[in-house]
Amino acid sequence: MNKLQFMRKYSFDENDSINPLLAKWNNIARNKRPIIGNELKSTVCQSGKTAQIWIQSDACRFSKLGACTCCDYFQGQPDVDQVNAFVSALSQMDPSSNTIVLNTCGSVLDKSELKTETLVLIIDEIAKTNVSTVVLETHLNTITEEILKILLPYKNILDIYFEIGIETLNRDINQFILNKLPFDRNINRVIGLIHSYGFRVTGNVMTGFPFLDYASQVLDSVTTIRTLLDTGIDFIVLFPINIKKYTFMYDLYDNGFYKVVNGRILIDILTHFSQEELEYINVGWYGEPRIDIPGYKSDDMIVPYYCEKCYKQMMQLWLDYNCAWEGSEREQILSNMKAIVCSCNYDQLITTHKVEIDFDSLDKAYQHFYSSTDMEE
Numbered sequence: 265m266n267k268l269q270f271m272r273k274y275s276f277d278e279n280d281s282i283n284p285l286l287a288k289w290n291n292i293a294r295n296k297r298p299i300i301g302n303e304l305k306s307t308v309c310q311s312g313k314t315a316q317i318w319i320q321s322d323a324c325r326f327s328k329l330g331a332c333t334c335c336d337y338f339q340g341q342p343d344v345d346q347v348n349a350f351v352s353a354l355s356q357m358d359p360s361s362n363t364i365v366l367n368t369c370g371s372v373l374d375k376s377e378l379k380t381e382t383l384v385l386i387i388d389e390i391a392k393t394n395v396s397t398v399v400l401e402t403h404l405n406t407i408t409e410e411i412l413k414i415l416l417p418y419k420n421i422l423d424i425y426f427e428i429g430i431e432t433l434n435r436d437i438n439q440f441i442l443n444k445l446p447f448d449r450n451i452n453r454v455i456g457l458i459h460s461y462g463f464r465v466t467g468n469v470m471t472g473f474p475f476l477d478y479a480s481q482v483l484d485s486v487t488t489i490r491t492l493l494d495t496g497i498d499f500i501v502l503f504p505i506n507i508k509k510y511t512f513m514y515d516l517y518d519n520g521f522y523k524v525v526n527g528r529i530l531i532d533i534l535t536h537f538s539q540e541e542l543e544y545i546n547v548g549w550y551g552e553p554r555i556d557i558p559g560y561k562s563d564d565m566i567v568p569y570y571c572e573k574c575y576k577q578m579m580q581l582w583l584d585y586n587c588a589w590e591g592s593e594r595e596q597i598l599s600n601m602k603a604i605v606c607s608c609n610y611d612q613l614i615t616t617h618k619v620e621i622d623f624d625s626l627d628k629a630y631q632h633f634y635s636s637t638d639m640e641e
């Protein structure tokens with residue numbers, strides 16, 4: 265089956281702004297997720313001098329629409345005292361931290377999750393600490409001139425980055441597999457706007473999408489990163505899909521349509537970039553399980569695969585990679601990873617010139633969920 269036949273079969277159009285089938289199936293999974301209670305208003309996840317602080321909020325508006333088949337950023341309460349939650353997190357943060365990555369159940373700049381007045385109070389609290397860099401994790405659509413103007417006065421005391429989830433620039437993957445909205449995002453315009461105010465921007469790139477063979481998975485991420493770097497993005501975080509319960513991706517995995525991604529894919533992607541470029545590409549979510557959230561069990565998130573023999577060593581090497589400043593050092597770490605002698609380490613042939621979705625397999629999966637969810641109704 266080719267793309268056209270697939271689109272005809274499921275009545276998709278090139279101009280669609282959402283994939284209603286993915287939205288429906290993803291919502292069936294999401295509707296079962298636990299709602300986080302008031303007992304956990306914030307968390308701190310410390311990694312070296314970086315503290316990732318999560319504050320409870322209402323769920324992401326896109327997640328409520330069934331978007332983003334890989335994502336579960338939780339469903340929280342809409343009425344938590346978020347300034348208090350943040351101050352309590354600050355008290356648990358390592359005092360030598362120099363960077364705070366701030367997130368909510370979706371986007372810190374979405375006023376329905378975090379009011380602008382609350383965000384300003386939180387930034388005022390950060391300004392009282394020794395932290396010099398703040399990363400605001402948010403959806404591309406939430407970055408407006410209005411918010412940039414509000415944040416402008418803080419530029420003298422804090423280095424502010426926006427972190428946005430790009431995942432992939434491949435429209436077909438987006439429309440038929442991921443359902444990240446909107447499909448056509450004006451990334452150039454937003455990056456330009458951020459730069460015009462003197463702020464910087466990090467793009468998150470996700471790898472290991474289902475219904476793509478290994479070479480296409482690698483090529484998709486290489487193409488996405490290359491395009492973003494050419495557009496002038498300041499920083500990239502590359503991460504493999506972690507399969508989270510209460511997402512459609514988990515249901516694909518559970519029904520045998522998707523396998524856990526091999527963590528080594530990151531090496532095969534990164535070796536496409538020069539030493540200079542590697543300095544701007546970090547890795548994330550490469551294999552460590554996430555912190556505890558009430559209602560969730562440790563195996564509710566399936567991390568990328570590494571063999572038992574290599575796991576510890578690879579975790580250390582990825583940490584070393586992120587901590588290395590020089591591109592040459594990063595390149596050396598990647599070649600050390602490639603040189604590890606183990607049965608799980610073999611050269612994968614990357615011969616493709618085009619990212620190809622396997623529409624036959626995708627059709628089988630759609631057919632499966634099409635029939636089973638119709639029966640549920």
Ligand code: SF4
Pocket residue numbers: 324325326327331332335336337369370371403429444
């Ligand atoms: S990936 Fe971002 S936009 Fe999509 S559902 Fe998750 S938090 Fe929302």
Ligand SMILES: [Zn+2]
Pocket residue numbers: 570571572573574575606607608609
């Ligand atoms: Zn191994």
